[in-house]
Amino acid sequence: MSEISHEQVRRIILQRLESLARAGVTGLPRLSRPGEASRPGEAIREGEAPAEPAPRPGEASREGEASREGEAPAEPAPRPGEASRSHAHPAARHPPVRASRTATTGSLFSPEPAMPRRESLSREERVTALAQVCGEVAACQRCTELAATRTHTVFGVGNPLPRLVFLGEAPGADEDAQGEPFVGRAGQLLNKILDACTLRREDVYILNILKCRPPGNRTPTPHEAENCREYLLRQLAILQPEFLCCLGAVAAQCLLETTTPIGQLRGRFHQFQDIRVMATYHPAYLLRNPGAKRATWDDMKMLLREMGIELPPR
């Protein structure tokens, strides 16, 4: 068996600590020495704001470099009365096998739980549970190529008690560098969409189908989507959102396990477990096709109406 170098150990530990910090963990329990009781006050301090990932020496944010969202394949805008010509994501043509590899199968956070009632988990319980899954993601090696080429895993960020979750496809270059979803150009547009909806990033939770960047920003393979689905399902079981907005064809088709084009999925509600799901165009597509912004805004207004959120008069 090949030996692991000190540098590899240092990198794995650093990644894991950064992932835990992004999940909201700002302290770790102190290990008890033999004969010494652990002190509850030194346990994980859940509920504190997640730390912003500090840029690493010599690594500036690569805003000038197109993110995955900025490089996503264009999704053709549907014409009135015409089905979208966008093709289904390959992962949706091979419906993912519902994962059962978790070591916690049968627990509250097993991948296919009967969804507990929304009130059943406190903020602290959610933060702790998310940190647990986040730690597993940070160490995940299921997709050999992705695990070998990623800089950071990108777990997700936001409110652990969200009414609304946004689901994207996979990290891009900016996200891989910073360990946070939607921080590139497409992320800036998502921020503007949220602002128009009178929402802030910290009001919602943002996550992706894949937690690792596909090299060269290629489309996730069906196998990768299958591998990562367990983590997504566990995140949703913990977050228990009322509403979820899929951003783009890959997110919508993977979640809903369908090959229906995004042009036909958008503009109406779907059901995933007990979550009301809206699908709309990916912000990257909107950057390339500004004419589709109106359709996306219509989708967002429909979502807000369903959530009971009134927009101020313009």
Ligand code: SF4
């Ligand atoms: S994409 Fe998901 S399943 Fe694949 S290596 Fe990354 S965390 Fe693991």
